[in-house]
Amino acid sequence: MVVVMDLAAGQEQISAVRQRLEQSGFEIFIIRGVKRLVIGAVGDRRAIDSMGLDVMPGVERVVPIMKPYKLVSRESQGENSLVRVKNVVIGGRDLVVIAGPCAVESSEQMLVTARRVRRAGAGILRGGAFKQRTSPYSFQGLDLEGLKLLAEASAETGLATVTEVVDEASLELALDYVDMVQVRSRNMQNFRLLQMVGRSGKPVLLKRGFSATIEEWLMAAEYIVSEGNENIVLCERGIRTFENATRNTLDLSAVPVVKGLSHLPIIVDPSHATGDRRLVAPMARAAVAAGADGLLIEVHPEPTKALCDGPQSLTPEDFDSLTAELKIVANAVGRAVKGDAYVA
Ligand code: PEP
Ligand code: MN
Numbered sequence: 429m430v431v432v433m434d435l436a437a438g439q440e441q442i443s444a445v446r447q448r449l450e451q452s453g454f455e456i457f458i459i460r461g462v463k464r465l466v467i468g469a470v471g472d473r474r475a476i477d478s479m480g481l482d483v484m485p486g487v488e489r490v491v492p493i494m495k496p497y498k499l500v501s502r503e504s505q506g507e508n509s510l511v512r513v514k515n516v517v518i519g520g521r522d523l524v525v526i527a528g529p530c531a532v533e534s535s536e537q538m539l540v541t542a543r544r545v546r547r548a549g550a551g552i553l554r555g556g557a558f559k560q561r562t563s564p565y566s567f568q569g570l571d572l573e574g575l576k577l578l579a580e581a582s583a584e585t586g587l588a589t590v591t592e593v594v595d596e597a598s599l600e601l602a603l604d605y606v607d608m609v610q611v612r613s614r615n616m617q618n619f620r621l622l623q624m625v626g627r628s629g630k631p632v633l634l635k636r637g638f639s640a641t642i643e644e645w646l647m648a649a650e651y652i653v654s655e656g657n658e659n660i661v662l663c664e665r666g667i668r669t670f671e672n673a674t675r676n677t678l679d680l681s682a683v684p685v686v687k688g689l690s691h692l693p694i695i696v697d698p699s700h701a702t703g704d705r706r707l708v709a710p711m712a713r714a715a716v717a718a719g720a721d722g723l724l725i726e727v728h729p730e731p732t733k734a735l736c737d738g739p740q741s742l743t744p745e746d747f748d749s750l751t752a753e754l755k756i757v758a759n760a761v762g763r764a765v766k767g768d769a770y771v772a
Pocket of ligand 1: 612614
């Protein structure tokens with residue numbers, strides 16, 4: 429169960445609740461979030477009713493939670509979480525489109541992409557500076573120089589930014605340059621990295637591991653929240669199945685499933701899910717219809733020359749058509765793509 433304490437609860441009240449739980453044989457862990465203090469307690473559920481916890485001073489509510497993930501569960505918080513990334517809010521009525529190249533390659537590439545995706549309605553600019561590739565011989569990213577180019581494109585367009593971090597050093601560097609950090613699919617169960625991004629307090633884009641169940645994915649999010657960082661956006665990016673006609677299999681049912689299980693926002697990445705630019709638009713439209721809070725779309729000014737993920741990257745023209753279509757689909761399901769209005 430979790431005991432949610434009043435924001436104003438004092439140390440004595442917290443200790444009293446803690447003591448009562450321990451006396452009844454519960455194992456305690458205290459989680460100090462930005463917005464609330466929660467006492468997690470693992471033990472015999474049948475004891476809860478007779479303990480009178482809900483009438484103790486300082487207690488807001490007591491929530492019995494059977495799921496292994498607690499703080500990210502829908503049971504612990506009924507209303508949807510809103511995650512603010514600079515001037516953009518993810519999880520509300522407006523859909524947020526994150527767009528940009530797989531990897532930051534040059535100043536020109538980033539500036540052209542940033543101007544075009546902003547004009548089309550994107551709210552956040554992406555670009556990888558630290559690339560972890562399947563092959564050690566593939567382009568590994570521009571590191572610090574890449575972060576600087578991403579920040580330069582952001583300064584010119586006002587777009588918020590996200591980049592992937594892979595370890596402590598890249599996280600330390602990225603914190604000064606971007607508005608959100610991404611944990612990639614292959615790192616979803618890199619628990620040390622999850623704890624580090626949790627402690628950083630930066631908004632986190634947490635991609636689903638391509639072989640991870642939804643429960644494992646939510647447990648990864650729990651790692652981040654348990655370090656006090658509640659600003660998490662989940663991203664479904666396709667899972668590995670026997671099907672090889674697409675790069676991965678986009679699990680769109682994850683969107684409504686996650687919405688039922690968790691209060692966290694969830695977006696969809698049809699670029700990595702399909703690996704094929706011709707499939708990006710149909711799956712993006714489907715994701716919005718399924719209730720996603722946003723999309724992650726790879727866009728490159730010249731996909732044929734891209735150093736990474738060219739075959740799945742849209743041209744800026746393709747991206748214009750896609751966002752025009754998305755506005756219609758969004759409208760049909762009571763959402764909107766706001767475009768320029770994001771920029772403060
Ligand atoms: C990416 O977003 O460029 C990326 C590497 O994605 P994934 O972790 O989904 O493979
Ligand atoms: Mn990519």
